[in-house]
Amino acid sequence: xxxxxxxxxxxxxxxxxxxxxxxxxxxxxxxxxxxxxxxxxxxxxxxxxxxxxxxxxxxxxxxxxxxxxxxxxxxxxxxxxxxxxxxxxxxxxxxxxxxxxxxxxxxxxxxxxxxxxxxxxxxxxxxxxxxxxxxxxxxxxxxxxxxxxxxxxxxxxxxxxxxxxxxxxxxxxxxxxxxxxxxxxxxxxxxxxxxxxxxxxxxxxxxxxxxxxxxxxxxxxxxxxxxxxxxxxxxxxxxxxxxxxxxxxxxxxxxxxxxxxxxxxxxxxxxxxxxxxxxxxxxxxxxxxxxxxxxxxxxxxxxxxxxxxxxxxxxxxxxxxxxxxxxxxxxxxxxxxxxxxxxxxxxxxxxxxxxxxxxxxxxxxxxxxxxxxxxxxxxxxxxxxxxxxxxxxxxxxxxxxxxxxxxxxxxxxxxxxxxxxxxxxxxxxxxxxxxxxxxxxxxxxxxxxxxxxxxxxxxxxxxxxxxxxxxxxxxxxxxxxxxxxxxxxxxxxxxxxxxxxxxxxxxxxxxxxxx
Numbered sequence: 433x434x435x436x437x438x439x440x441x442x443x444x445x446x447x448x449x450x451x452x453x454x455x456x457x458x459x460x461x462x463x464x465x466x467x468x469x470x471x472x473x474x475x476x477x478x479x480x481x482x483x484x485x486x487x488x489x490x491x492x493x494x495x496x497x498x499x500x501x502x503x504x505x506x507x508x509x510x511x512x513x514x515x516x517x518x519x520x521x522x523x524x525x526x527x528x529x530x531x532x533x534x535x536x537x538x539x540x541x542x543x544x545x546x547x548x549x550x551x552x553x554x555x556x557x558x559x560x561x562x563x564x565x566x567x568x569x570x571x572x573x574x575x576x577x578x579x580x581x582x583x584x585x586x587x588x589x590x591x592x593x594x595x596x597x598x599x600x601x602x603x604x605x606x607x608x609x610x611x612x613x614x615x616x617x618x619x620x621x622x623x624x625x626x627x628x629x630x631x632x633x634x635x636x637x638x639x640x641x642x643x644x645x646x647x648x649x650x651x652x653x654x655x656x657x658x659x660x661x662x663x664x665x666x667x668x669x670x671x672x673x674x675x676x677x678x679x680x681x682x683x684x685x686x687x688x689x690x691x692x693x694x695x696x697x698x699x700x701x702x703x704x705x706x707x708x709x710x711x712x713x714x715x716x717x718x719x720x721x722x723x724x725x726x727x728x729x730x731x732x733x734x735x736x737x738x739x740x741x742x743x744x745x746x747x748x749x750x751x752x753x754x755x756x757x758x759x760x761x762x763x764x765x766x767x768x769x770x771x772x773x774x775x776x777x778x779x780x781x782x783x784x785x786x787x788x789x790x791x792x793x794x795x796x797x798x799x800x801x802x803x804x805x806x807x808x809x810x811x812x813x814x815x816x817x818x819x820x821x822x823x824x825x826x827x828x829x830x831x832x833x834x835x836x837x838x839x840x841x842x843x844x845x846x847x848x849x850x851x852x853x854x855x856x857x858x859x860x861x862x863x864x865x866x867x868x869x870x871x872x873x874x875x876x877x878x879x880x881x882x883x884x885x886x887x888x889x890x891x892x893x894x895x896x897x898x899x900x901x902x903x904x905x906x907x908x909x910x911x912x913x914x915x916x917x918x919x920x921x922x923x924x925x926x927x928x929x930x931x932x933x934x935x936x937x938x939x940x941x942x943x944x945x946x947x
Contacts, residue, residue, distance in 0.1 A: 451489045455530030463530055467622065468600060469666040471511040471528035474561050477670045478524060479515030486513040487550075488543045508539040509564075512547040514556075517677050518689070523551035526561040529601055534564035536607065537571040541578025548585045555683035557594040559673060562611065563601030563623075579606045586613040591783040593683045596673055599623040599649075599659070600666055612658070615780055616676060616732070619649040619659045620669050654735040657769060661732070679730060679744040679751045681784050688751040688786065694726035695748055702916035706793075708857045710832045713763070716741055716756045716791060719831070723789075723920045725749065732777065737769035742777040744786070747924050753781035756791035757842065759832075766838050767798040768811040775814035779945075782822035787927055790828040790843040795864065797838050812841060813946035819847040821943060825930035827923055830854040830901065830910065835863050845909045850933065851926040853919070854901035854910045865894045 433441075454460060454470060463470055469477065475484045492508050509531035514523045525544045527534035544560070551558040567575035589595055590613065597611035599619045608625050611617045619625070626647030633639050633646065645651065652659035661676075663669035681688045698721075705718045720729050724745035731743040739761040745754055755774050757764030781788055797803070797812055819826070819841070827850060828843045839860060843849045854860065862868065869877075873890040880886035897903075904910045914922050 447490065454528050455532075459530035467665060468529070468563070470530065471526040471534075471561070471563070474526050474600065474666060474670060475511055475513065475515070475524060477667055478559065478561075478673060479517055479522070480519065484513055484515035486511060488512055488546060491539050491543050508537065508543065509534050510536075510540045510543050512543045514547075514550065514554075517557075517674055520556070520677075520682055521554060522557045522559060522677065523547045523554070524559040524561065527564045527601075529563045529565075532565075532568065534601070535566060535568035536564060536575055536578055537568035538574040538578055540568070541575070541581055545578075545581050545585055548582070548589065551593055552585075552589055555593060555685060557596065557677060557680065557682065558589065559596045559598060560610065560614070561598045561600055562603045562607065563599075564604075564607060565602055566605045566607055576606070579610070582610050583613060586610050590615075591684060594677070594680045594784070596676070598669060598673060599625055600669065602643075604629055616660045617652075617658060618661045618663065618669050618673055619652060620666060621649050621662065621664050624648055625652060625658060653733070657733065657736040657773060659733075662735075675730060676744075679746075680786075684784055688784075690749040691728075691746060692749045693728060693746065696726055697920045698722040699919040699921070700917040702919060706831055706855075706857075706916070708832075710793075710857075710859060713759045715760055716758050716764075716793070719791060720745065720754055720756060723747070723923060724752075724754075729754070733773055737767075737773040739764055739767065740770040740774050742774060747789075747920070747927060750787075750927070752787045752789050752927065753777060754789050754791065755843070757794045759793055762798060763795050764793050764833075765796050765798045766794060766812060766815070766841060767803055768806050768808055771808075771811040771815045771841075775818035775945075778815075778818040778822055782818075782824050785824055787825040787930065788822065788827070788843070789923060789927075790826070790849070792828055792830045792834050792839070792842045793832045794838040794842050795833050795835050797836075797841075810946045812837070815841045816847060817943070817945050819843045819849075821937070821945075822848065823933075823935045823937065825927055825933050826850050827926045827930070828852045829919065829923065830858040830860060832857060832859060833864075834858065834860045836861075850930055852910050853912055853914050853922055853926075854904065855916055855919075856901065856913055858901040858910075858913075859899040860901055860904040860910070861898050865891050865899055868898075869894055 460470055509528045511526045511528060514521060525547050548558055595614035597614045597617045600623055603625045608627055624643045624647045630641050630643055630646055633641060649659060649662045653662045661672050663672055701722055706714050724747055728746040729743055739758050741756040741758050743754055745752055797808060826843055826848060840846060845852055869890045877883045877886050901910050901913050905913055
């Protein structure tokens, strides 16, 4: 080998070493001491073993103001590239906190945008790993423009490819809006998201609050609903991302994977799980696990709006989305947060042709001034809009209560359900018997010699005549009243029949969903 070749190779190897060194040994050690992986280690953990390929590793900042020419690093604080997850291609970016705190500048944003563009061209998922102090102040408006470029691509990609954000450190200011546009947000216990940090909050409002209390994973998973999943550390979090992607198609033009598994039918246990008395509570997760393939239910937003359950599962190896009223909380009633949680999940499933199963046991939209003043009208309307707009196969099972507007909102025939089943104990009515009798029997009760006895008589009549599924079945709102032990077989058969469903909506640029 001649000397010119050797010099060129040595220069390349030197630059490669500089890229791999990131922010240096001390900063990498500090990252590890915080319980966090480095940006490249996260990529290796995310993708199938040995499949990660880095892109644009040589890009660096052009900025020379404020001494940036002496601070810049090859790679500019973010690792981008592609690899395979479950044997299918995916693209990702991973911010490197060891390089300038992972701050985002012009070149940093360009690297992310190029990876996003590749994901769109290849019709493959994009995963964004966030660990950054925010915009690079030294680069000023170029940093802000970089964020805008990312937000724009997030929006254009929405509904085309799955987009997943993983928060593994700080994510502050405008940086939060990219995750908010994406489909799912994962957080680790030690990560934070907030538009304005504790120092700014104190200076503006006088409120003293810690980073964790303001925007920690616990807050966003249980109170704000911003985060869909929370894990204790980097590895378990990235494994969660891999698990989620196993349920999703590569794009809106692709199909979900069929994953053969144990398809034991436990429907016979359903009459033991669900009490016939509609006032008694039970855990609807036990119903779900009795219907779907063994260990296939993957719950989403477990700690937020616990009165409704959403998640992915499989029936006969095929992915479905599940929405279910949870009788353990608020008796399964619908309110602002539950409506938001369910409607966005429904719309995601519809984007990617994932069939929907709705398990209904709902007494009402939650009453009260707090709900009304908080906008339950517009939030509840989202649920009606999402179900009505969805063209994927939609199957409903009315287990017990289905009253009033909440019955309509939970994928009724009128909002486009393809198949509706009901158990014999189902109660489908405008409202519960007690409330109905108080209204329609008011005069008769007041005129009776024994008002209490008359009320009991009217309650008995109303229960016998209306608090059952048969009038709804006679009027065509229920396709079949089934026994609990028939449930899985019936649902699986319905989804199989609906697999080639082809329904299109009238042409429009887009609808205007209630906000």
